[in-house]
Amino acid sequence: MNGGPSGFANAPVTRTVIIISALFSIFFGIQGRLNSLDVFGKLRFWKWILSIFAFSSTPELICGLYLLYYFRVFERQIGSNKYSVFVLFSMLVSLLFEVLAVKFMKDRFVEQVSSGPYGLIFASFVPFFLDIPVSTRLRVVGFPFSDKSFTYLAGIQLLLSSFKGSILPGLCGILAGSLYRLNVFYIRKAKFPQSIASLFSRFFSPSMRSSRAPSTRNAVGNRPFYSAGRQAERNYPAPMQSAVEPSEESVATLVSMGFDRSAARQALVHARNDVNVATNILLEAQSH
Structure with missing residues (x-):
């Protein structure tokens, strides 16, 4: 299984997140060894933004950008507007969980919390596990693998990249993804207002205008990624x-x-x- 068509076709939000994460990591994270724990102790908004996007090491950056690029399939499935809500929700909620965890376990996690978009990446593993079926199975040296196994291995590599420091934000991301899955506060139905969506479409790229329309028709039952549940649209067009x-x-x-x-x-x-x-x-x- 692959991420669909090559490139960022119908995935302008993913492209923007990857570009921002790569630039912030190169100029602030890797060079300055940004640590998200420093942000928690100092209420500086710009450092909070950096901690959400900037990886603190090159291996984390490579692995994280690969996973962000792979998960662009979800933006193509639900549309850029709803995916933008998912990105914002998963990042902010996972950051909140990190703050609370650090406050309660400060002595254990001092100077070990990794920065970067762990919340978004590991929140995306929730629909990846539940909604993406296995299409190919194989055995390597007697061990069973599937086309999804390599994505899981990349996730494990990122999760263990800094041991305690990366496990904490990874688990917080999974919790954020689970809350989105459970439709807390009806978040799965949320969309940005048309005025904001239009502003985003000009910021991301002209391609978002074309990708925004299918998202209003995404009603694919209970199984696909964060779908509209019982309001599944069954009036399919008849074949031409x-x-x-x-x-x-x-x-x-x-x-x-x-x-x-x-x-x-x-x-x-x-x-x-x-x-x-x-x-x-x-x-x-x-x-x-």
Whole structure:
């Protein structure tokens, strides 16, 4: 399983997060050995921002950027607007958990809390574990692996990169992702107002304007990533009399979610090449 089409097509928020994280890490984190624990003791807003985005070492930066890039598939699935809410929620909630944990376990974690977007990365592992199916299984030296195993290994590498210092923000990220999954405060239904979304679309890239429209139609039942639950849209468009050949990009996006290639192509034909509607069809077929 891969992250879908190469590059940042339909993933402008992910691209912006990666660029900011890379720049902040290079200029502030790696050079200055930024430690998020320093931020907790001093209420300086700009240092809080740095601690959220800047990794403190090169191995963490490489592994973290890879995972952020891989998880762009979720932005493509739910749309940039809702994904922006998920990014903001997971980062702020995980940071809050870190602050509380440091206050209660200060002696144990002094100068060992890693900085960087751990909250967003490990919050993304919640839908990755629950919603992304395994499409390929294999055995390596007698041990069972799947196409998801390498992503888990990268996550474990990042989680243990600084031992206690990285485990704490990683666990806080998983808690934040679980709260989003549980729809605390109905957060999964939240969207940025149209005025703010328009401002973001100009900031991120023109491509966000095109990716924003599908997000309003993302109603894919209970199983896909943080979907709309019981309000699943079942009025799929009927197949056109002259079948439209699905684009390779759409097929690759569905395959990256774990669906069979031939089934994905057939669903796209019925959905008139609409990836969100095709996802609905495939998930409902699996549930029967």
